[in-house]
Amino acid sequence: MRNYDHPNLFNFRDLGGYPAADGRTTRWRRLFRSDSLSRIDPADAASFTALGVRTVIDLRRPREVERDGRVHAFEGLTYHHLHPVHAEWEASVDADEASDARWLANRYLELAEDGRAAVVAAVEIIADAENAPVVVHCVAGKDRTGVVSAVTLGALGVPDDVIAEDYALTQGATERSMAFLRALNPEVARMPARWLLSPAETMQLFLADLRARHGSIRDYLGLPAETFARLEENLLERPAG
Numbered sequence: 101m102r103n104y105d106h107p108n109l110f111n112f113r114d115l116g117g118y119p120a121a122d123g124r125t126t127r128w129r130r131l132f133r134s135d136s137l138s139r140i141d142p143a144d145a146a147s148f149t150a151l152g153v154r155t156v157i158d159l160r161r162p163r164e165v166e167r168d169g170r171v172h173a174f175e176g177l178t179y180h181h182l183h184p185v186h187a188e189w190e191a192s193v194d195a196d197e198a199s200d201a202r203w204l205a206n207r208y209l210e211l212a213e214d215g216r217a218a219v220v221a222a223v224e225i226i227a228d229a230e231n232a233p234v235v236v237h238c239v240a241g242k243d244r245t246g247v248v249s250a251v252t253l254g255a256l257g258v259p260d261d262v263i264a265e266d267y268a269l270t271q272g273a274t275e276r277s278m279a280f281l282r283a284l285n286p287e288v289a290r291m292p293a294r295w296l297l298s299p300a301e302t303m304q305l306f307l308a309d310l311r312a313r314h315g316s317i318r319d320y321l322g323l324p325a326e327t328f329a330r331l332e333e334n335l336l337e338r339p340a341g
Contacts, residue, residue, distance in 0.1 A: 104151070106144045110280065111135040111241035111273035115249060115266070121257025124336040130232045131335060133249050135241035135277055136160070137171035149174055155231040157182055157222050159244040168239075178231070182222050184215020184244055189295060200294040205305035208247050212310060212320070215244075220321055222248045223255065227323075227331035240277055242270045242298055250303055251310070254317035255328060256335060260307050264300035271298045 106112050112135070116128030129151065137156060140148055156171050158181045165181060173179070187210055194206055212219060226234050238244040246267050253263045274296050307317070314320035318328060 108139040108144050110277040118258045118262050127337045132235040133245050134237040136239050138168040153233050155234040157236045159238040182218040184218040186211040186215045200297050201299045201301040204302040208306040209309045227327050229334040264303035267303040268300040
């Protein structure tokens with residue numbers, strides 16, 4: 101994991117350097133995850149554009165894009181708005197009172213199933229080397245971004261515990277992000293505490309649930325073998341030496 105200095109972003113990081121299939125590792129500066137890029141201003145622009153990002157995948161709901169705006173149309177940047185359809189969390193009810201980790205994993209499974217078309221479309225875009233570097237983001241860079249990041253890494257053979265550790269890194273970023281948002285809108289403080297958590301156990305549970313339903317992450321995505329080959333070629337490399 102490698103962080104970059106963007107003053108108005110709190111959860112921007114590189115998904116390079118992780119162990120994957122056949123002794124390979126994920127490549128640096130090919131795939132990034134982030135909280136909302138709508139906050140990029142002149143203070144961020146130089147460090148962001150220096151990364152050479154070609155493609156942004158925005159997973160927010162249409163009303164969130166309308167409310168907060170989208171990433172600036174930097175020269176050479178392609179923007180995709182892919183909204184994974186999923187239930188509002190306020191309306192989500194589990195049969196039994198679940199732990200926080202279990203509750204969040206249930207929400208992620210709902211998102212992965214109901215919003216499957218958008219998740220698959222995001223992975224297809226990520227697989228194309230001509231689109232790299234790619235940034236995937238939502239509002240906090242935790243839930244929708246976490247699901248897309250997890251299934252992408254899972255399809256590359258990154259172990260579940262590594263994916264879960266990456267997901268859990270969001271906790272510190274969420275605390276900084278919420279402090280920023282509360283200063284703008286005190287109503288944010290009313291958000292249920294469990295919505296803001298990102299325990300590693302949640303991602304472990306979610307990935308296990310997805311495999312229990314579909315057999316494997318690749319079977320869930322249902323993409324052609326050629327697409328997975330392109331994903332590996334684009335995002336994996338042999339460690340130096």
